[in-house]
Amino acid sequence: MFGSFKIGSILGITIRVHVLLVVLLALFAFGGSRSTAEVISLALLFPILLLHELGHCLVARKFGLGVLDITLWPLGGMARMTNMPESGRVEGWVAVAGPAVNFVLAALIIPVWMLALMMDERSDLTSILWYALWINIVLGVFNLIPAFPTDGGRILRAIFSRSVDWERATERAVFVGRIFAVLIGVVGLALGNWVAPLLAGWLWWMGALELAQVRDRHRVREQEVPEPQANAFSHAPFDGDFPLRAKRRFTDEDIERLERHRGRLRPFGDGP
Numbered sequence: 001m002f003g004s005f006k007i008g009s010i011l012g013i014t015i016r017v018h019v020l021l022v023v024l025l026a027l028f029a030f031g032g033s034r035s036t037a038e039v040i041s042l043a044l045l046f047p048i049l050l051l052h053e054l055g056h057c058l059v060a061r062k063f064g065l066g067v068l069d070i071t072l073w074p075l076g077g078m079a080r081m082t083n084m085p086e087s088g089r090v091e092g093w094v095a096v097a098g099p100a101v102n103f104v105l106a107a108l109i110i111p112v113w114m115l116a117l118m119m120d121e122r123s124d125l126t127s128i129l130w131y132a133l134w135i136n137i138v139l140g141v142f143n144l145i146p147a148f149p150t151d152g153g154r155i156l157r158a159i160f161s162r163s164v165d166w167e168r169a170t171e172r173a174v175f176v177g178r179i180f181a182v183l184i185g186v187v188g189l190a191l192g193n194w195v196a197p198l199l200a201g202w203l204w205w206m207g208a209l210e211l212a213q214v215r216d217r218h219r220v221r222e223q224e225v226p227e228p229q230a231n232a233f234s235h236a237p238f239d240g241d242f243p244l245r246a247k248r249r250f251t252d253e254d255i256e257r258l259e260r261h262r263g264r265l266r267p268f269g270d271g272p
Contacts, residue, residue: 004071013057015050018073037124041131046072048105048135052143053077055101060084060094075202076139086166092158095151102140109133147184148177148207170214174207181207 004016028042049072056079057067066082084091113129120126144152153173160169181203188196 004073010050010054011058013054013067014069016069016071018071021072021074024074035124035127037127037131040124040128041135044128044132045135048102048132048139049077051101051105052098052139053079055097056094057081059097063090063094065090065094075199086161088158088161088169091154091161095154095158098151099140099143102136102143106133106136106140109136145180146173146176147180147203148173149210150177150203153177153207167214167218170211174211177207178204 003020004018006014006016008015025042025045050070053070053072057070060067060079060081063085065084068080068082070077070079084094109129109132113126113133116123116126116129143150144155146152146156148154148157148170153176156176157169157173160172164172181200184203185197185200188194188200
């Protein structure tokens with residue numbers, strides 16, 4: 001992604017951060033009077049997003065997929081992979097891994113937060129644990145919304161792909177995603193949230209981009225498949241359980257060369 005820079009790597013996966021995210025976090029942290037708990041809680045957003053994306057990447061590796069990098073940016077995180085097969089099973093497992101990480105983290109934080117709450121409900125530790133719990137729950141739930149191309153949208157495409165081809169499944173998932181994008185934008189404006197319309201526009205644009213890529217890929221594949229040619233030696237469309245492959249037609253020179261050794265072939269060849 002343009003405007004991002006590398007900050008390190010984990011398990012051989014390059015980790016990048018977008019400049020805009022750093023700017024926004026700096027404005028939030030130093031733009032007003034913030035408590036120590038609020039600043040620390042905001043800083044926790046980095047590792048939580050990173051663990052979410054690592055969940056996707058590790059499951060993808062289990063299926064033999066290569067991972068290029070992870071980029072953290074204002075709208076969350078994005079893991080880039082070398083290829084994603086058109087398999088509902090693979091995409092479904094890879095997509096659900098991210099929210100699953102958030103829910104596991106939330107489950108681990110709850111008992112610690114309750115213990116800190118009993119000890120001192122007004123301590124900074126209690127506030128930090130509450131923010132961490134809230135961040136994980138929100139990330140997990142939001143990513144399961146079927147607003148393609150979120151994780152929920154990809155899970156929805158995986159479900160659709162069980163009954164239709166990949167291109168049609170993508171079209172359906174994008175259509176549902178656009179409905180949710182409009183709802184997010186309208187509700188956000190009604191509540192005075194200026195981030196929601198930006199998020200809605202991003203969901204709409206990314207869904208359209210994904211659909212265009214799938215269509216282009218399928219169009220190229222269709223162009224690469226050769227048209228079946230007439231076979232002079234068999235009129236049957238199938239040979240056993242498999243269609244006959246197109247065979248090269250014999251030229252007059254080929255037939256003349258064969259006739260010198262095998263006798264007259266013209267009645268059975270390509271000529272009159």
